[in-house]
Amino acid sequence: MGKRKMFSGHLGFILATAGSAVGLGNLWRFPTLATKYGGGSFVLLYIIFVATIGFSLVLTEAAIGRKFHCNVVDAYRKINRKFTFLGYIAVLVAFLILSYYCVIGGWILKFITVYFSGNELLAAGDGFFDGFISKATWPVLFQALFVLFNMFVVMLGVQNGVERLNKVLMPALIILSIIVSIFALSMDGALEGLKYYLVPDFSKLSFRAVLAALGQMFFSLSLGMGVTITYGSYVRKDIDLEKATKKIELFDTGIALLAGFMVIPAIFAVFSSSSESLENALQAGSTLVFITLPKVFIKMPFSGWIGGTFFLLIFFAALTSSIALMETVISTWKEKLHLKRKSCTILVGLIAFLAGIPASLGYGIWDSVSIFGMNILDFTDFCTNQLLMPLGAVMTCILVSYIWGTWHLTDEIKKSSAFHREKWYLILIKYITPVAVVITLISSILNTFGMIQL
Numbered sequence: 520m521g522k523r524k525m526f527s528g529h530l531g532f533i534l535a536t537a538g539s540a541v542g543l544g545n546l547w548r549f550p551t552l553a554t555k556y557g558g559g560s561f562v563l564l565y566i567i568f569v570a571t572i573g574f575s576l577v578l579t580e581a582a583i584g585r586k587f588h589c590n591v592v593d594a595y596r597k598i599n600r601k602f603t604f605l606g607y608i609a610v611l612v613a614f615l616i617l618s619y620y621c622v623i624g625g626w627i628l629k630f631i632t633v634y635f636s637g638n639e640l641l642a643a644g645d646g647f648f649d650g651f652i653s654k655a656t657w658p659v660l661f662q663a664l665f666v667l668f669n670m671f672v673v674m675l676g677v678q679n680g681v682e683r684l685n686k687v688l689m690p691a692l693i694i695l696s697i698i699v700s701i702f703a704l705s706m707d708g709a710l711e712g713l714k715y716y717l718v719p720d721f722s723k724l725s726f727r728a729v730l731a732a733l734g735q736m737f738f739s740l741s742l743g744m745g746v747t748i749t750y751g752s753y754v755r756k757d758i759d760l761e762k763a764t765k766k767i768e769l770f771d772t773g774i775a776l777l778a779g780f781m782v783i784p785a786i787f788a789v790f791s792s793s794s795e796s797l798e799n800a801l802q803a804g805s806t807l808v809f810i811t812l813p814k815v816f817i818k819m820p821f822s823g824w825i826g827g828t829f830f831l832l833i834f835f836a837a838l839t840s841s842i843a844l845m846e847t848v849i850s851t852w853k854e855k856l857h858l859k860r861k862s863c864t865i866l867v868g869l870i871a872f873l874a875g876i877p878a879s880l881g882y883g884i885w886d887s888v889s890i891f892g893m894n895i896l897d898f899t900d901f902c903t904n905q906l907l908m909p910l911g912a913v914m915t916c917i918l919v920s921y922i923w924g925t926w927h928l929t930d931e932i933k934k935s936s937a938f939h940r941e942k943w944y945l946i947l948i949k950y951i952t953p954v955a956v957v958i959t960l961i962s963s964i965l966n967t968f969g970m971i972q973l
């Protein structure tokens with residue numbers, strides 16, 4: 520086997536990991552959750568979770584990766600043979616998310632073509648999005664195109680593909696977000712929305728809000744699926760992991776906050792005439808991005824360009840996330856099956872594409888398929904985000920804290936620099952993080968099966 524490739528330095532690792540973190544979760548989930556659960560108070564809660572539980576888990580994954588310099592499955596095997604299955608779960612989760620992320624990536628590509636071909640009126644029309652996703656072939660073709668983009672970048676390798684792409688797209692994403700935010704904030708009535716987004720309303724801060732903030736933190740920081748272990752395995756020993764973790768979190772949270780500036784004020788400006796339409800407009804998920812926002816853009820000057828730029832931005836965010844997922848799967852399959860990067864990329868790309876097709880058809884010819892009341896994509900999303908990711912994370916905390924020994928990781932972190940928040944890290948990883956994650960896991964399972972009402 521050839522020498523393992525590495526990121527060129529500090530920036531390469533930070534931008535690639537931030538690229539995996541910044542994605543659809545930031546742009547379409549965070550702003551709507553914040554408005555739903557009490558504005559500024561939710562934002563504050565979220566930031567506390569990121570700075571505590573998130574900090575401990577990102578740092579743990581990065582340190583595991585750098586310690587072993589190998590794929591996720593082997594990393595867990597080296598920690599403890601009996602826990603190799605955690606590596607397999609991580610790769611499975613990454614693969615499943617990749618499969619449906621590419622379906623959504625395909626929808627984004629479709630909207631880019633619509634906007635840049637001057638058809639913004641079409642995109643804003645009633646039924647356009649539903650009409651598109653319910654077709655059998657077009658969404659699948661766009662999904663294939665999105666998979667091909669991923670394959671192209673991953674095939675180029677860690678430095679030439681993954682790192683180089685993130686170094687260009689991440690700064691571009693910030694610039695585009697700022698441009699769209701300025702346009703959104705300049706609309707009449709936008710400031711009302713800003714107030715709603717940021718002024719704390721502690722009466723909405725329920726247990727459900729706490730769970731929503733924790734779940735969002737997991738998804739947004741790409742935790743529990745081996746992505747940061749994989750990227751950590753490409754990091755040189757002289758890089759300060761503690762500092763890098765803080766920067767990654769700052770980046771991810773910054774973009775999530777900025778997404779609120781882009782989306783909420785504009786929605787207020789357009790929909791505030793009736794509280795019912797406002798509530799509908801603030802729904803999280805695909806409705807927000809593909810149905811509500813096109814109706815918002817059409818009211819802006821240069822609507823085609825603004826809309827096109829926004830979808831380009833979402834495309835960048837989604838691509839850097841799905842590349843992280845694909846890289847995680849490939850780095851494992853490549854080493855396990857002794858394949859070359861190129862042939863492994865083709866294999867993973869093809870299988871992920873095929874695995875994603877049912878999720879796409881679940882909006883059209885297979886829309887009668889319902890699993891626990893969810894369509895195929897939502898069910899896959901539920902299994903990965905609500906079950907497997909927290910499960911992987913809590914088992915990792917237990918493994919590291921009580922079986923393997925945290926000193927392995929603190930030693931690894933201290934190889935490059937002083938570990939300023941070591942004591943704090945130990946309290947988090949041993950007690951606070953596993954307890955918080957177990958509570959989330961159990962409540963979301965009970966809630967889904969109707970045993971409690973959140």
Ligand code: PFF
Pocket residue numbers: 539540541542543544545613616738739740741742744746840841843844
């Ligand atoms: N963090 C991404 C988002 O916020 O959209 C989603 C994601 C990407 C999760 C990559 C996991 C992952 F490995």
